[in-house]
Amino acid sequence: MSDLAQIGVSGLAVMGRNLARNLARNGFSVALHNRTSAKTKSLVAEHGDEGTFVPTETLEEFVAALERPRRVVIMVKAGAPTDAVIDELVPLLDEGDIVIDCGNAHYADTRRREADLRERGLHFVGAGVSGGEEGALLGPSIMPGGSKESYATLGPMFEKIAAQVDGTPCCVHVGPDGAGHFVKMVHNGIEYADMQLIAEAYDLLRDGLGATPAELAEIFAEWNSGDLSSFLIEITAEVLGHTDAATGSPFVDVVVDEAEQKGTGRWTVQTALDLGVPVTGIAEATFARALSAHPDQRAAARAALPGPSEAAQKVPAEERDAFVDDVRKALYASKVVAYAQGYDQMAAASTEYGWDIDLGAMATIWRGGCIIRARFLDRIKDAYATERPASLLVAPYFRDAVADGQQAWRRVVAHAARAGIPTPGFSSALAYYDALRADRLPAALIQGLRDYFGAHTYRRTDRDGSFHTLWATPDRSEVEA
Numbered sequence: 001m002s003d004l005a006q007i008g009v010s011g012l013a014v015m016g017r018n019l020a021r022n023l024a025r026n027g028f029s030v031a032l033h034n035r036t037s038a039k040t041k042s043l044v045a046e047h048g049d050e051g052t053f054v055p056t057e058t059l060e061e062f063v064a065a066l067e068r069p070r071r072v073v074i075m076v077k078a079g080a081p082t083d084a085v086i087d088e089l090v091p092l093l094d095e096g097d098i099v100i101d102c103g104n105a106h107y108a109d110t111r112r113r114e115a116d117l118r119e120r121g122l123h124f125v126g127a128g129v130s131g132g133e134e135g136a137l138l139g140p141s142i143m144p145g146g147s148k149e150s151y152a153t154l155g156p157m158f159e160k161i162a163a164q165v166d167g168t169p170c171c172v173h174v175g176p177d178g179a180g181h182f183v184k185m186v187h188n189g190i191e192y193a194d195m196q197l198i199a200e201a202y203d204l205l206r207d208g209l210g211a212t213p214a215e216l217a218e219i220f221a222e223w224n225s226g227d228l229s230s231f232l233i234e235i236t237a238e239v240l241g242h243t244d245a246a247t248g249s250p251f252v253d254v255v256v257d258e259a260e261q262k263g264t265g266r267w268t269v270q271t272a273l274d275l276g277v278p279v280t281g282i283a284e285a286t287f288a289r290a291l292s293a294h295p296d297q298r299a300a301a302r303a304a305l306p307g308p309s310e311a312a313q314k315v316p317a318e319e320r321d322a323f324v325d326d327v328r329k330a331l332y333a334s335k336v337v338a339y340a341q342g343y344d345q346m347a348a349a350s351t352e353y354g355w356d357i358d359l360g361a362m363a364t365i366w367r368g369g370c371i372i373r374a375r376f377l378d379r380i381k382d383a384y385a386t387e388r389p390a391s392l393l394v395a396p397y398f399r400d401a402v403a404d405g406q407q408a409w410r411r412v413v414a415h416a417a418r419a420g421i422p423t424p425g426f427s428s429a430l431a432y433y434d435a436l437r438a439d440r441l442p443a444a445l446i447q448g449l450r451d452y453f454g455a456h457t458y459r460r461t462d463r464d465g466s467f468h469t470l471w472a473t474p475d476r477s478e479v480e481a
């Protein structure tokens with residue numbers, strides 16, 4: 001075997017470090033590079049026995065330590081730091097080498113970088129990596145974009161270090177240029193929606209039942225053995241069951257209730273707006289975080305705005321079990337909507353950019369390793385196995401599951417409105433469901449209004465063409481536009 005390393009990792013903060021260790025543990029020799037060499041040294045000192053590491057100090061040394069075609073993973077902060085590393089790296093590389101960005105880059109940046117490097121005879125792979133620190137080490141879900149050619153040499157390595165479910169790796173070539181990072185972005189958007197829905201379920205139960213976080217932890221743990229079984233439900237039980245050592249209070253009660261974000265949820269919504277895809281679940285989740293992060297405005301509103309009476313908020317003792325079950329069903333149905341919308345967004349981008357994304361395969365690689373891993377994804381994989389449904393909501397399994405929970409969903413949203421509990425995720429998901437299945441939408445009236453004030457024209461139900469009503473004329477006659 002050559003002394004040259006099979007792959008290199010530059011950027012050894014925790015994700016890069018764990019990815020490098022994962023590669024080494026799987027038998028690949030890994031060249032290491034970091035801007036400051038302390039991280040490189042500590043990795044080798046602490047984990048050098050896990051496999052073959054080739055520590056290097058400079059980028060030149062790093063590049064020289066790699067077999068060709070070189071596979072160079074960069075794991076640095078998204079944005080300018082990524083461009084800075086690429087700019088330094090590229091002059092040192094040779095035709096056919098592959099640069100792989102495993103950070104949470106914006107897919108448009110990835111498209112730009114891919115085009116740029118392609119022109120210089122290099123491959124650029126934007127790879128989404130999900131699973132946090134632990135996933136990077138033990139098996140993440142990996143979503144690589146870039147050329148087919150680069151996947152031929154990179155794929156087998158990534159498939160080996162990825163999580164495995166039923167013997168299938170949670171890694172597949174998503175599509176050209178920015179497809180991998182796009183899919184990772186939507187994954188994160190769905191992650192936002194999923195967490196928002198879980199948080200609303202918690203809020204409804206805590207308020208309605210007057211239950212303690214520890215009691216709620218048990219409910220979530222139980223839910224985790226059913227259809228809702230997922231990593232996020234599992235860790236919800238863990239977080240709710242945790243007691244703060246300093247105060248003895250439930251941990252969730254000592255955490256400031258202002259949710260932060262690094263931006264992938266926001267990108268998902270911005271992109272969805274451009275593509276014209278209603279990702280209301282992700283949008284509500286992103287806006288709910290934004291609302292939470294305005295403490296002054298919240299304090300002013302708390303002091304000024306009345307809510308319902310306290311009696312409206314409590315669930316009568318004899319209805320408690322039924323309420324818990326209703327919330328579970330509402331959570332499930334809302335979650336189906338969030339996924340359906342995310343899948344629509346991936347489908348729209350795939351068409352827009354000619355990516356030809358296999359949507360069923362995305363469910364397959366999200367079954368393990370990633371943050372949104374869930375039992376549910378097997379069902380999504382099945383839903384896309386034969387033909388692409390018009391919406392995940394109409395795929396037979398989900399259609400039946402949501403139909404089964406529909407009345408419960410309505411009761412929960414009605415309860416939330418009466419009790420004054422904010423449930424933007426549950427409520428907007430139900431509104432989406434009802435809008436999608438409506439015979440007629442009031443969009444017709446909107447078209448009429450647009451035509452009235454701006455002569456924007458409308459189409460008719462009974463014949464082709466565009467029309468305008470001469471609203472200012474006494475007889476309001478209609479003309480073909």
Ligand code: 6PG
Nearest residue numbers: 130131132188261262263264371
């Ligand atoms: C993952 C996560 C990971 C991270 C995101 C979301 O798939 O491993 O999605 O990428 O948690 O950065 O973070 P924010 O909530 O801070 O936006």
